[in-house]
Amino acid sequence: MEDEVVLLDFWPSSFAMRVKIALGEKGIKYECKQEDLFNKSPLLLQMNPIHQKIPVLIHNGNPISESLIILQYIDKVWNHKSPLLPSDPYRRSQSVFWADYIDKKMYGIVRRIWMGKEDQEEAKEELMQCLKTLEGELGDKLYFGGESIGLVDVALVPFTTWFYTCERCGDFSIEAGCPKLVAWAKRCKENYQSVSDALPHPHQIYDYVLQLKKKLELA
Amino acid sequence: MAGEVVLLDFWASPFAMRAKLALSEKGIAYECKEQDLLNKGPLLLQANPVHKKIPVLIHNGRSICESLIIVRYIDEVWSHVSPLLPSDPYRRSQALFWADYVEKNIYDLGKRIYVVQEDQAEAKEKLIQCLKTLETELGDKLYFGGDGIGFVDVALLPFSTWFQTYETSGNFSIQESCPKLVAWVERCREKPSVSEALPHPQKIYDFYLLFKEALGVK
Numbered sequence: 561m562e563d564e565v566v567l568l569d570f571w572p573s574s575f576a577m578r579v580k581i582a583l584g585e586k587g588i589k590y591e592c593k594q595e596d597l598f599n600k601s602p603l604l605l606q607m608n609p610i611h612q613k614i615p616v617l618i619h620n621g622n623p624i625s626e627s628l629i630i631l632q633y634i635d636k637v638w639n640h641k642s643p644l645l646p647s648d649p650y651r652r653s654q655s656v657f658w659a660d661y662i663d664k665k666m667y668g669i670v671r672r673i674w675m676g677k678e679d680q681e682e683a684k685e686e687l688m689q690c691l692k693t694l695e696g697e698l699g700d701k702l703y704f705g706g707e708s709i710g711l712v713d714v715a716l717v718p719f720t721t722w723f724y725t726c727e728r729c730g731d732f733s734i735e736a737g738c739p740k741l742v743a744w745a746k747r748c749k750e751n752y753q754s755v756s757d758a759l760p761h762p763h764q765i766y767d768y769v770l771q772l773k774k775k776l777e778l779a
Numbered sequence: 780m781a782g783e784v785v786l787l788d789f790w791a792s793p794f795a796m797r798a799k800l801a802l803s804e805k806g807i808a809y810e811c812k813e814q815d816l817l818n819k820g821p822l823l824l825q826a827n828p829v830h831k832k833i834p835v836l837i838h839n840g841r842s843i844c845e846s847l848i849i850v851r852y853i854d855e856v857w858s859h860v861s862p863l864l865p866s867d868p869y870r871r872s873q874a875l876f877w878a879d880y881v882e883k884n885i886y887d888l889g890k891r892i893y894v895v896q897e898d899q900a901e902a903k904e905k906l907i908q909c910l911k912t913l914e915t916e917l918g919d920k921l922y923f924g925g926d927g928i929g930f931v932d933v934a935l936l937p938f939s940t941w942f943q944t945y946e947t948s949g950n951f952s953i954q955e956s957c958p959k960l961v962a963w964v965e966r967c968r969e970k971p972s973v974s975e976a977l978p979h980p981q982k983i984y985d986f987y988l989l990f991k992e993a994l995g996v997k
Contacts, residue, residue, distance in 0.1 A: 653843045
């Protein structure tokens with residue numbers, strides 16, 4: 561039986577990009593359905609009634625929500641190639657720890673930077689601290705996953721499409737503070753088609769945010 | 780697989796209780812090191828430099844942090860007894876989802892209730908809604924894990940030790956709104972592995988009264 565795989569998506573979402581990278585890495589054919597987050601479809605509300613958020617992966621009619629949970633599901637089901645998680649329990653726990661760290665920090669900090677309110681300066685500092693911590697974890701490795709990308713790479717790299725937006729809105733340079741991390745992001749995009757296919761151009765994200773700010777009357 | 784197991788603990792923490800529940804379910808011997816959270820020691824700061832929080836599991840000298848990650852690690856290393864997560868990928872994803880739902884809601888709502896601020900009423904309503912949603916997920920099953928305790932049971936059960944504190948500080952009854960969930964708590968507590976790992980709610984309430992200021996109650 562052929563698998564039916566559908567992704568409920570929103571193209572600027574870093575969380576949705578994670579799933580697209582994983583599906584690309586595993587060579588999975590899927591249907592991508594774009595959602596309007598200001599006018600959520602009945603399908604989205606039915607498939608993710610609890611959070612009503614994207615991404616949602618629908619595999620043979622069964623929904624899976626929450627991007628890191630989706631990544632781990634994909635990794636388990638399509639385990640024939642490109643493993644995202646190590647098989648050793650300790651190394652696996654460390655991958656999940658750092659993916660969780662990224663989840664706890666990045667979205668909120670990035671949002672506070674592009675929203676441009678009183679807490680922007682604090683958010684900029686927190687971003688640099690967070691990225692420096694991640695640089696420390698990367699160390700001398702090519703990727704967080706070691707010789708090839710893993711869960712942590714997939715969890716983090718989508719946020720790098722938002723760096724240009726942060727820099728423009730916050731008037732600072734991320735590369736100046738975290739050159740290793742910026743180099744890592746470039747390496748991911750250059751060496752992995754699944755990454756370059758999933759990530760929109762940073763300027764597209766910036767244009768989207770400008771429009772969003774107007775809509776939210778934040779411009 | 781065996782080897783030295785140490786848990787950096789704080790007895791009243793629902794997050795630490797998750798680790799203790801998992802260790803207890805699996806029958807794993809471990810050394811429990813109570814931490815002073817107002818005066819964190821070098822062992823904790825070294826074992827968890829990123830978050831500086833308990834619980835931390837130290838297994839053969841290596842640290843694992845974040846309670847649900849610890850529970851998963853325990854489940855994977857001691858996989859031969861009392862599995863907490865299903866092996867089926869879809870059922871596993873659902874268990875992770877519901878544990879994440881507990882993670883996203885219960886602690887924060889409970890805290891908003893016991894610190895007794897202006898948003899207490901809203902927090903009470905939301906907590907009841909969340910617990911009702913979890914009741915629906917439990918359905919007719921004995922445990923969230925099915926016939927035995929599973930990952931979601933371990934994630935949620937510790938917060939039941941704080942129910943009396945939420946109820947008393949918020950002047951409401953969880954039993955009234957969520958009798959099925961309270962019945963599930965009682966069913967779990969009948970198991971020796973659970974009653975050994977969890978403190979009595981009265982002790983948690985006494986702790987709350989003693990340490991109100993440190994807990995953020997104005």
